[in-house]
Amino acid sequence: xxxxxxxxxxxxAALLSTTFAVNALNAQGAAPPAKEFExxxxxxxxxxxxxxxxxxxVERMLQMAxxxxxxxxxxxxxxxxxxxxxxxxxxGATATGVEYNPDMVALSKRNAEKEGxxxxxxxxxxxxxxxxxxxxxxxxxxxxxxxxxxxxxxxLNMKPGxxxxxxxxxxxxxxxxxxxxxxxxxxxxxxxxxxxxxxWKLDVPGSGAKSYEATFLQQxxxxxxxxxxxxxxxxxxxxKLRGENITFTLVEDGNVRRDFTGRVNGDRIEGTxxxxxxxxxxxxxxxAESK
Ligand SMILES: C[S@@+](CC[C@H](N)C(=O)[O-])C[C@H]1O[C@@H](n2cnc3c(N)ncnc32)[C@H](O)[C@@H]1O
Numbered sequence: 001x002x003x004x005x006x007x008x009x010x011x012x013a014a015l016l017s018t019t020f021a022v023n024a025l026n027a028q029g030a031a032p033p034a035k036e037f038e039x040x041x042x043x044x045x046x047x048x049x050x051x052x053x054x055x056x057x058v059e060r061m062l063q064m065a066x067x068x069x070x071x072x073x074x075x076x077x078x079x080x081x082x083x084x085x086x087x088x089x090x091x092g093a094t095a096t097g098v099e100y101n102p103d104m105v106a107l108s109k110r111n112a113e114k115e116g117x118x119x120x121x122x123x124x125x126x127x128x129x130x131x132x133x134x135x136x137x138x139x140x141x142x143x144x145x146x147x148x149x150x151x152x153x154x155x156l157n158m159k160p161g162x163x164x165x166x167x168x169x170x171x172x173x174x175x176x177x178x179x180x181x182x183x184x185x186x187x188x189x190x191x192x193x194x195x196x197x198x199x200w201k202l203d204v205p206g207s208g209a210k211s212y213e214a215t216f217l218q219q220x221x222x223x224x225x226x227x228x229x230x231x232x233x234x235x236x237x238x239x240k241l242r243g244e245n246i247t248f249t250l251v252e253d254g255n256v257r258r259d260f261t262g263r264v265n266g267d268r269i270e271g272t273x274x275x276x277x278x279x280x281x282x283x284x285x286x287x288a289e290s291k
Pocket of ligand 1: 044045046047048049050051052053075076077078079080082083098099100101104126127128129141142143167
């Protein structure tokens with residue numbers, strides 16, 4: 001009995017170590033290390049398949065946007081994460097990818113870690129049509145023309161000056177501000193324009209003080225319209241927006257030309273006007289929104 005009692009712990013230990021060894025072997029046999037996901041060009045995506053943008057064009061697109069370290073870059077449909085990783089690593093920006101495919105998100109996170117920029121590059125698994133990207137200052141896309149047009153109203157409501165770059169696909173009748181190419185691929189860049197539609201009262205103070213009334217009719221970055229001085233129609237032309245910066249020309253009495261440049265801030269504009277008499281400041285206040 002005594003010897004049995006003494007022998008029991010040894011037997012139990014032997015049994016345990018055998019069981020441990022067998023379990024370890026079983027574990028090795030039953031669950032070999034998971035093979036890492038490998039994407040294949042053309043694989044299904046929610047609204048569009050995955051085809052990567054060549055690295056040289058990724059860099060060109062970020063250059064076109066003038067990407068700087070203080071930019072917040074979002075790539076909508078971020079695939080393997082290359083645009084986000086490049087924006088963070090080469091341009092020093094804070095970058096986020098939105099990608100529906102969870103395997104691609106996991107792959108992107110691994111890629112960002114390998115490049116040592118996981119802190120500046122993050123990835124959200126989600127649908128681009130359900131994700132808030134309003135804080136982006138640079139938006140990159142490689143989607144489809146129909147998806148660009150579906151995103152367009154949201155993009156046009158983003159902060160004026162936000163730059164949007166699309167590989168291959170346009171925004172229908174919203175003309176690009178810049179077009180460029182690399183490796184035979186085209187990229188289009190738009191700058192979200194301020195909203196200036198409506199009637200404005202313009203004042204040019206100083207010795208030859210002048211007041212005008214201008215009505216701006218805006219289509220994207222193009223500004224048409226009409227103007228009056230002393231209640232008489234004068235010529236309005238060359239209206240253009242680049243983000244929050246507006247330019248236009250007024251011509252009075254057939255040949256007195258003034259070229260206006262200004263910065264739009266909601267319902268106010270401040271800027272500089274150049275004419276034959278030199279340069280002066282001007283301000284404007286919106287008196288009525290466009291209908
Ligand atoms: C043509 S690839 C572009 C990938 C990457 N932006 C690039 O330029 O290399 C489009 C990507 O969008 C993803 N995608 C498709 N529909 C999506 C949706 N509704 N929301 C988020 N991602 C989507 C696809 O899975 C695919 O990775």
